[in-house]
Amino acid sequence: MVIGTSSTPGYSDGFRRTLSENCCEDAESGPVRRSQRPQRLASGEWLSSQEAALTRGGPVVSRSSCPAGALSLRRRTTGSRIDEARRPGARVALAKLFALLGAVALITACSAAAPPAPLSPPIPGDPLDLSAYARDPCALLPAAQLTRFYITRPGTASAGIDGPTCSWTPSDTSALTYRASVGAGGLDKVYRRRTSFSVFDVTTVHSYPAVHVETVAGHCRVVVGVTDSMVLDVVTDARDAKLNAYGDPCAEADTFAGAVLGYQGHRAP
Template sequence: MTAMRRLPILASGLALLLAAGCTQTEGGTPAAETPSAATSGTADSPADEVPVVTEPLDPSAYLDDPCRLAPQAVLANLGFEKPGETQNEANNSATELTGPGCSWSNRGSAEMIAIGVQTEARKDGPGGLRHGYQLYTSGEWFGFWEFTTVDDYPAAYADVDDRRDRGQCNLMVGIADDLSFYVAASGYFDEPDKACESAHSVAGAVIDTLKGGS
């Protein structure tokens, strides 16, 4: 499978395959953050419109146990009391196309959170946000793309279409020019705004972890 086919399963609604086989694709509204001015009409190619990562982060120490990327206290504060479930090739074949991840579910509601490091996309192509943006500008997969930032790292809300007002939010964050991770929040039907708020909180926690924070 080519690199251009790897990323869609990651950051679109199908990313929720990493969340214990969830098939619901409803999503949430965006966090209250102004998108970065990342695009330029003078860019030579779509990849040139993607902001560079000035301080790359290395997730390699967490790939065997990706649930450690987001402290359980952060998830508990969002209503996910149970520890996350590692998603890897041993228990989820989708990760062969994406990369290792972790999922959290809330038994009291349909809410779910999934994270994943998009290691596979970098093997055959540009990887990172550039890969995702190529899929958007080419029309090959993403029908929705909105640049933003998470703790000064370039990021984007991305999906096959914009489902944030339906309780689903998919957020990709660049941690190197050729590597990104995603956070997918779903099932926030009663309070759609909380989907992106939750995704943004978890993404910030992942960055903090990778920087060596608590």
């Protein structure tokens, strides 16, 4: 295609010839002077003949003054060369990024510590929430329920190692004491400390998992798991060998704990 003088109105004939040469010689596939051959920059980008002319101080040619065909050919030629130079590197960088992200995800998944498996038996289908009595264990059993243990006086609250504790003493003897409290951590907490107890006998109370610990003559402690994070802790302490509770303190502790579970389970919603 040859551009005539009519395609570039407003310019002298000499400038039109220069403009036509700078913009369109590449598009015509005609002879290209040595000074107008495409040049390659240090960055790898190719300059078309008109851009090379501009770098040598040639006429300034705007997009509006060049024929559309020459500009689109220049864009196709230059753009394709730039794309060919850039695309392989971009693809390699993107592949490396995805590989790095995959490795990080794999390491994170493998290094995440799995929660420890529970050691204690599972709680039955009807866990018993006694959290309302953690601060007031003396309210675990009403007076009507305490009479079966010959307890006629209100319990006495005191501060224990794991929280408030309530103590009851039967009216017919001062040599027997029942203590009860509601503790946090669940029965699993007791299982993890099993090596610290001289006695660790697994049992059940009212179908709830329990353990007997600290068992000596006349003294027994039973810890009952009522939820995964809560226990009922009952201690029987008999100080007179004539008492039945002295010979089998764990049976007495189980009976008292069973009374609490039966009453609270019956009244629980």
